[in-house]
Amino acid sequence: MGKYDYDVVIVGSGxxxxxxxxxxxxxxxxxxxxxxxxxxxxxxKTTELTLPGYKxxxxxxxxxxxYSSPFxxxxxxxxxxxxxxxxxxxxxxxxxxxxxxGAVACYQDIDKTAAQLGADESTYRKFMRTRIEDWPxxxxxxxxxxxxxxxPLQFLDFGRSAILSARTFTRLKFKTEESKVLFYGAAAHxxxxxxxxxxxxxxxxxxxxxxxxxxxxxxxxxxxIIEALAKYYIHVGGEVKVxxxxxxxxxxxxxxxxxxxxxxxxxxxxxxxxxxALYQKRLSNFKYxxxxxxxxxxxxxxxPFKNKILRKAGTVHIxxxxxxxxxxxxxxxxxxxxxxxxxLLVQPSVFDHSRTPDSGHTVWAYCHVPNGNTxxxxxxxxxxxxxxxxxxxxxxxxxxxxxxxxxxEFDANLVGGDINGGxxxxxxxxxxxxxxxxxxxxxxxxxYICSSSTPPGGGVHGMAGFNAAKQVLKDHF
Ligand SMILES: Cc1cc2nc3c(=O)[nH]c(=O)nc-3n(C[C@H](O)[C@H](O)[C@H](O)COP(=O)(O)OP(=O)(O)OC[C@H]3O[C@@H](n4cnc5c(N)ncnc54)[C@H](O)[C@@H]3O)c2cc1C
Numbered sequence: 001m002g003k004y005d006y007d008v009v010i011v012g013s014g015x016x017x018x019x020x021x022x023x024x025x026x027x028x029x030x031x032x033x034x035x036x037x038x039x040x041x042x043x044x045k046t047t048e049l050t051l052p053g054y055k056x057x058x059x060x061x062x063x064x065x066x067y068s069s070p071f072x073x074x075x076x077x078x079x080x081x082x083x084x085x086x087x088x089x090x091x092x093x094x095x096x097x098x099x100x101x102g103a104v105a106c107y108q109d110i111d112k113t114a115a116q117l118g119a120d121e122s123t124y125r126k127f128m129r130t131r132i133e134d135w136p137x138x139x140x141x142x143x144x145x146x147x148x149x150x151x152p153l154q155f156l157d158f159g160r161s162a163i164l165s166a167r168t169f170t171r172l173k174f175k176t177e178e179s180k181v182l183f184y185g186a187a188a189h190x191x192x193x194x195x196x197x198x199x200x201x202x203x204x205x206x207x208x209x210x211x212x213x214x215x216x217x218x219x220x221x222x223x224x225i226i227e228a229l230a231k232y233y234i235h236v237g238g239e240v241k242v243x244x245x246x247x248x249x250x251x252x253x254x255x256x257x258x259x260x261x262x263x264x265x266x267x268x269x270x271x272x273x274x275x276x277a278l279y280q281k282r283l284s285n286f287k288y289x290x291x292x293x294x295x296x297x298x299x300x301x302x303x304p305f306k307n308k309i310l311r312k313a314g315t316v317h318i319x320x321x322x323x324x325x326x327x328x329x330x331x332x333x334x335x336x337x338x339x340x341x342x343x344l345l346v347q348p349s350v351f352d353h354s355r356t357p358d359s360g361h362t363v364w365a366y367c368h369v370p371n372g373n374t375x376x377x378x379x380x381x382x383x384x385x386x387x388x389x390x391x392x393x394x395x396x397x398x399x400x401x402x403x404x405x406x407x408x409e410f411d412a413n414l415v416g417g418d419i420n421g422g423x424x425x426x427x428x429x430x431x432x433x434x435x436x437x438x439x440x441x442x443x444x445x446x447x448y449i450c451s452s453s454t455p456p457g458g459g460v461h462g463m464a465g466f467n468a469a470k471q472v473l474k475d476h477f
Pocket of ligand 1: 461
């Protein structure tokens with residue numbers, strides 16, 4: 001190794017940082033992960049937020065992208081303690097009719113899902129079957145920066161729908177409110193207004209994941225995937241240093257290459273950063289998206305959803321019509337708080353009894369808020385849940401809240417509460433953080449970025465870390 005203590009230093013231990021570190025260490029390089037916090041994992045951590053023994057996912061909770069990740073699938077994570085739980089229904093959507101107790105489910109089974117969609121039954125079945133058949137042919141291109149597609153026909157076919165706004169896509173494709181609202185619930189994960197270009201891509205990918213593998217999550221909490229990744233990394237010879245915030249470039253251990261699992265904002269605060277003024281200027285133009293207000297509850301019983309479909313779903317999207325969800329996302333992106341927000345709710349303990357030490361339950365939820373907004377959304381979130389589950393409030397043993405500032409204190413990458421490492425609109429979907437042939441490279445040949453601010457963006461999948469690490473290997477070793 002000569003003059004260097006390490007071949008590569010990875011700054012930040014989120015799922016992308018660990019993925020980059022594992023890949024490079026497995027290729028025989030000497031690597032170390034340097035992490036600011038005392039615990040590894042970034043926005044994927046499970047801790048006791050409410051009562052002793054109650055395990056809550058502070059950040060990510062449901063991991064379909066991790067389960068299907070081409071990189072994570074190569075690793076023997078089950079041998080390092082990872083166990084998957086498959087909720088009976090991957091996700092379900094509330095629906096208002098005479099009361100607010102309607103629901104529609106995205107089952108793993110396409111036919112069963114289509115059977116609820118009335119006049120859209122055969123359209124949905126045909127469309128989704130093609131998407132599932134084509135997925136192995138297009139996924140490599142979707143999970144990477146823009147390049148010439150490996151299978152152009154299938155890619156163009158997918159792209160024709162994905163490039164649309166969720167609103168245009170549902171108007172062109174579906175007739176019934178059931179289909180529209182089900183799709184909107186998945187597409188709204190984008191945190192984009194649903195009339196923005198390419199917002200349909202999120203709905204498509206997430207529904208494909210549901211039909212392919214369900215929406216599984218790790219037993220005992222999402223943090224278990226980090227535990228398994230970290231154990232495997234140590235097993236292959238990697239080193240980890242926690243409680244080490246990098247505030248000055250000179251603090252980084254002596255190394256040939258540095259890979260940052262950071263978003264542009266934190267990278268730019270590092271002193272003596274040897275990046276060109278022009279590149280730093282381009283990074284400073286990077287846009288962040290809407291934030292979230294996150295809540296966790298310890299409950300004495302499961303969420304009392306009136307509709308039994310909702311009781312069987314791991315994830316419940318709350319919003320009582322497609323127009324309510326569309327309006328909620330529009331208002332947030334206009335910088336205001338909606339009165340009836342779209343709420344994402346996860347009820348892991350219904351399927352995973354290791355989450356609590358007794359018969360109680362853990363529930364996780366958030367709504368979107370304008371970036372940096374610190375208003376308390378407890379009331380609007382809990383009222384939305386009450387509409388579908390009257391009596392919810394009476395079951396609360398303890399609640400825990402995080403506004404955008406508290407989220408950023410928990411993980412500096414959550415800038416203004418943005419959980420996707422930057423806005424994922426059409427201008428930043430594939431060309432993040434700046435438009436470059438390899439977006440992982442910076443103006444300095446030895447410095448790389450591997451966070452969710454690079455393609456394919458937010459989510460626990462490790463693909464940004466894996467892609468960046470392949471680039472490092474190709475360029476230097
Ligand atoms: C509330 C919430 C819910 C979510 N739900 C889901 C979900 O259900 N499913 C899903 O797939 N995804 C979900 N996500 C998104 C997912 O968690 C992120 O996309 C993912 O964590 C990104 O991984 P990363 O490695 O890019 O960055 P991060 O996980 O953010 O890791 C970055 C790391 O860098 C460290 N760091 C920052 N600055 C420094 C510094 N100067 N020096 C040293 N270290 C530093 C941080 O402490 C952190 O550990 C959610 C996120 C949140 C917050």
